[in-house]
Amino acid sequence: DRVRVLQFAILSRDMIMKTLVELDAEILTKETATQQAYISALADRTRINVTRRMDRFTLSIVDKDPKFAQQFINTLVGLYVEENISAKREETYGANRFLQEQIEIFKEKLEGAEDNIIAYRKKKGVYFSIDEGAALVEIRERLQQVEEIELTRDTLLGRKSQLQEQLNSLSPTVDIVSETEEGNRLVSMETRLSTLLLRYT
Secondary structure, eight states: OHHHHHHHHHSSHHHHHHHHHHHTOGGGGSOHHHHHHHHHHHHHHEEEEEOTTSSOEEEEEOOSOHHHHHHHHHHHHHHHHHHHHHHHHHHHHHHHHHHHHHHHHHHHHHHHHHHHHHHHHHHHTOOOSSOHHHHHHHHHHHHHHHHHHHHHHHHHHHHHHHHHHHHHHSOTTSOOHHHHHHHHHHHHHHHHHHHHHHHOO
């Protein structure tokens, strides 16, 4: 498959004609039919061999004029390499242009999203009296406080459960004032948690 691709790319009539033009070959002064026959003969006499690792190839030709054979092969390979480099350059340019276009598109989307946020704030009457960076820091602090309150609530619920188990195991004459105080504190903490959750969504 690799050989077929190389034969198609390197030994095409167009590539051989370009090589002959570079060499200013005498055949170019002949009529078109003669030129075409000469080009076909050159293609038939040119051999392509690919190494086992498929990482390099060799190009060779048998010709009665050693100087022409050398110039023909060197020029043909040079043109092939030059066209490949040009193609890679075009691909790179196209990729860079595509990425630049995508950057512009996402930049417009980001600006549009920011405009929507500003419009939403105006509609809902949400304004920041301080810079947003400081507001975000404060929000993170409040979220941490909420987490601490939730942890405290879970701890109190655990203690309440333990107290309830102890209460069930004791006689009815045991004083339960301490549990009532704990319950009142739990209610207070849950009320505070609800307030914070309403303020900081």
